[in-house]
Amino acid sequence: MSSPARSRGNDPGEAARAARAAWRSRQLLDAAATLMEREGFQGVSMQALAEEAEVSVGLIYRYFGGKDELLLAVIVDVLDTISTRVPEAVAAAGDDPVEEVAAAFRAYCEVVDERRHAAVLTYRESRALSSQGRVKIKAMEVASTEPLRAALHRGTAAGLLVDLDADLVAHDLVLMAHGWALKHWYLEQKLDLGEYVAKQTALLLGSLVEPRRKRQYAHLLHPH
Amino acid sequence: MSSPARSRGNDPGEAARAARAAWRSRQLLDAAATLMEREGFQGVSMQALAEEAEVSVGLIYRYFGGKDELLLAVIVDVLDTISTRVPEAVAAAGDDPVEEVAAAFRAYCEVVDERRHAAVLTYRESRALSSQGRVKIKAMEVASTEPLRAALHRGTAAGLLVDLDADLVAHDLVLMAHGWALKHWYLEQKLDLGEYVAKQTALLLGSLVEPRRKRQYAHLLHPH
Amino acid sequence: MSSPARSRGNDPGEAARAARAAWRSRQLLDAAATLMEREGFQGVSMQALAEEAEVSVGLIYRYFGGKDELLLAVIVDVLDTISTRVPEAVAAAGDDPVEEVAAAFRAYCEVVDERRHAAVLTYRESRALSSQGRVKIKAMEVASTEPLRAALHRGTAAGLLVDLDADLVAHDLVLMAHGWALKHWYLEQKLDLGEYVAKQTALLLGSLVEPRRKRQYAHLLHPH
Amino acid sequence: MSSPARSRGNDPGEAARAARAAWRSRQLLDAAATLMEREGFQGVSMQALAEEAEVSVGLIYRYFGGKDELLLAVIVDVLDTISTRVPEAVAAAGDDPVEEVAAAFRAYCEVVDERRHAAVLTYRESRALSSQGRVKIKAMEVASTEPLRAALHRGTAAGLLVDLDADLVAHDLVLMAHGWALKHWYLEQKLDLGEYVAKQTALLLGSLVEPRRKRQYAHLLHPH
DNA sequence: CATGAATGAGTCTTCATTCAT
DNA sequence: CATGAATGAAGACTCATTCAT
Numbered sequence A, B, C, D: 001m002s003s004p005a006r007s008r009g010n011d012p013g014e015a016a017r018a019a020r021a022a023w024r025s026r027q028l029l030d031a032a033a034t035l036m037e038r039e040g041f042q043g044v045s046m047q048a049l050a051e052e053a054e055v056s057v058g059l060i061y062r063y064f065g066g067k068d069e070l071l072l073a074v075i076v077d078v079l080d081t082i083s084t085r086v087p088e089a090v091a092a093a094g095d096d097p098v099e100e101v102a103a104a105f106r107a108y109c110e111v112v113d114e115r116r117h118a119a120v121l122t123y124r125e126s127r128a129l130s131s132q133g134r135v136k137i138k139a140m141e142v143a144s145t146e147p148l149r150a151a152l153h154r155g156t157a158a159g160l161l162v163d164l165d166a167d168l169v170a171h172d173l174v175l176m177a178h179g180w181a182l183k184h185w186y187l188e189q190k191l192d193l194g195e196y197v198a199k200q201t202a203l204l205l206g207s208l209v210e211p212r213r214k215r216q217y218a219h220l221l222h223p224h
Numbered sequence E: 001c002a003t004g005a006a007t008g009a010g011t012c013t014t015c016a017t018t019c020a021t
Numbered sequence F: 001c002a003t004g005a006a007t008g009a010a011g012a013c014t015c016a017t018t019c020a021t
Helices: A013-039 A046-053 A055-064 A067-092 A097-114 A121-128 A129-146 A146-157 A166-182 A195-209 A211-221 B012-039 B047-051 B059-062 B067-092 B097-114 B121-128 B131-144 B147-156 B166-182 B193-208 B209-222 C011-040 C047-054 C057-063 C067-092 C095-116 C120-127 C131-144 C145-155 C166-180 C194-206 C211-221 D012-039 D046-053 D056-065 D067-092 D098-113 D119-130 D132-143 D147-159 D166-182 D195-210 D209-223
Strands: none
Touching: A013 A055, A013 D098, A046 B012, A055 B059, A067 A097, A067 A121, A067 A146, A067 B166, A097 A146, A097 A166, A097 A195, A097 A211, A121 A129, A121 A195, A121 B012, A121 B121, A121 D012, A129 A146, A129 C166, A146 A166, A146 C095, A166 A195, A166 B193, A166 D056, A195 A211, A195 B193, A211 C057, B012 B047, B012 B059, B012 B067, B012 C057, B047 B059, B067 B121, B067 B131, B067 B147, B067 C047, B097 B147, B097 B166, B097 B193, B097 B209, B121 C145, B121 C194, B147 B166, B193 B209, B193 D209, B209 D012, C011 C047, C011 C057, C011 C067, C047 C057, C067 C095, C067 C120, C067 C145, C095 C145, C095 C194, C095 C211, C095 D132, C120 C131, C120 D119, C131 C145, C145 C166, C145 D209, C166 C194, C194 C211, C194 D166, C194 D195, D012 D046, D012 D067, D067 D098, D067 D119, D067 D132, D067 D147, D098 D147, D098 D166, D098 D209, D119 D132, D132 D147, D195 D209
């Protein structure tokens, strides 16, 4: 992204430098995520971040323009993960649009679960983002729900799902995924991630699957 | 000293003092809410708050122990509003549990809409709360969903709703209400609050209402 | 200048507050001048300034918007002094334009001598000024030479001085005054302020006084 | 190691090395001068300097001990230029001491004009110099005025100039030359360099040339 | 010789909080 | 009760300098 590599020619040092830059970025992004999990983004000082990442403060500024850009990078990192994992899950779900929706939702929830704080950073720290960054994030967020919307549309087109507002349903699915992080303090004492995914899937698909197709998706609609 | 009577039960001076205190609290809480809507809680300095409320900085500390307590108070204020408005809506909904659920959800959404930022402060600023405050807030949040859970239970008991996980469904309803604030930048370009409430109600009740009772609730299940 | 007083009404506290604000400004300006004499402006940290002035760092920001504004204020303070002292000297010099020029130059040199570093701050630190501040300073500098230019013009009009480029001569006089500060390390080992003023006056007036009026100004043209 | 010969007197490798060193120094000095013209010395970071000079930061430290030494080198470079150009101008002026003074002043002004910022660096950044460096600079400055003082003395000895304080007059001439840089923002809107030189020459020589020799120097005393 | 990644002390600035009036 | 001047710790960020390659 904002790597200091210059890409002027392709001498041997070039690749090594790029590799180091990538490693540093990851190191910093991970340290940032770790600390934020504990303290929230605002609660993490650049000093503390440097300590956690075992680098000097100054080095952070070589890789990220400032605290705001770092925040942006962390959020983008999660959205990138989602943009990779959700389509993978959809692809692995076979050709059935309903299965695809369920798989996409499960994948979304799993990423959120893995990076609980980072996943909901947008809600918490959007104030700190530049308006430019905000626009970028919003675009990425919308883009990341595209696989969901597409599967929903296919489901309706195939007569498997009722006529629905795909935008709203996609929004609900994402919200429910985020809900796992947002209300984790409450939910974790009631159920685990698998149950949460299963029950929410059942709940939403319950009113979305064409009534006469419901038998076909019993495994989704009536999780044991 | 300057007060005419010296705390002898409920003399007039005492009442006047209490009234002023209440007025000041409201003044400060409103100023805080106003500013936070624009800048987020962290972005509001005590100095700016004092200016907005047209009091001195020092005075804030007479009414609230500090910035954290003020945050707590603002959140509590919203939760209090919900704890008042939701039961009112339930009571006004007649005796039908399904209508009650719908009414409770609508009321919840309306409060969220009125105080968009303050309503989701818990998500954004919970880090700043003392653990004590956090416990209090969580308890209040759970309590505020009680009317929803109770109505859901009544619905199931009356055979109007399927057997459901009331905790989870209540959580979903609250999440959807908050979703209106959290994703307002996205939703507002698609629908208005009334449509949002109607469609979400339909969506969830779609899988909750006992199939053979669905005709009875057509107005909720098939908005417009 | 940027005093925090609000001037809303004229209650008793108002005057006291304004007085304190003025006292604080002076205290800070003096501390700044003292330190700058030793370290140059860039070399003075806000921390050190606070220590010298025996106030807290934060307080400086109540009276001056930042380090740049403080620099501006120090420069303006010197220019204000000049704008007061030079006209006073001119007024005290009687009605003779040549005497007025000499008096103005002497006064200018005396102020420079009293505030050696601060007087030439413009040359040294103009980079740190905002362009707005720069414009202000330049205007004040030009204005402060007005008495000189006016006296020169009067001298020419009265047939006491030759036809001259008043702008350039005024610039030379100011430059010579500043020269006392700029090259003090060199000059102080050759002569004292009085001699410097006398000799420079003689030098410049030597080619400015109308030849046939020279006898009249022998005391200026042939010091000692 | 990589050099063919090992420092045995003045073999070809040695010369090449010295040439490269000289070339590097010049490259760096020029880059420094260029940047300083825009940003002032303090405003130029070693990183920016490296970029401008198209070398690495580390390399600067091979040629100059640090930022302070670089500053010293830049100043010395200007003073060297003056020490070359002024005597050249004097030599080219023929044998007349008055012409020599005028020529020296013109040359001084021309160098100042060519390197406007660097020429007055002593005034601006002397604080950053080591006391050792300061001493060196002062000595060089005084030395650079020697041709002026010598010409002035010759003028007096030859009965062409009045009895004068050569130190002070030399100081004035240098100050006027520097004045062109120091007050360039003001002067440039009034006159160009040629006019400035001519008028200042006339002004000072006006009181320095022996009255009865004035006709002889009319071209200097009454510039068109 | 040359590079440029890495360091970390030091800078300006903000702001929650206190307290004399 | 109310004020707002004063405090000072803590934060983000810069940049001269070093050193492994």
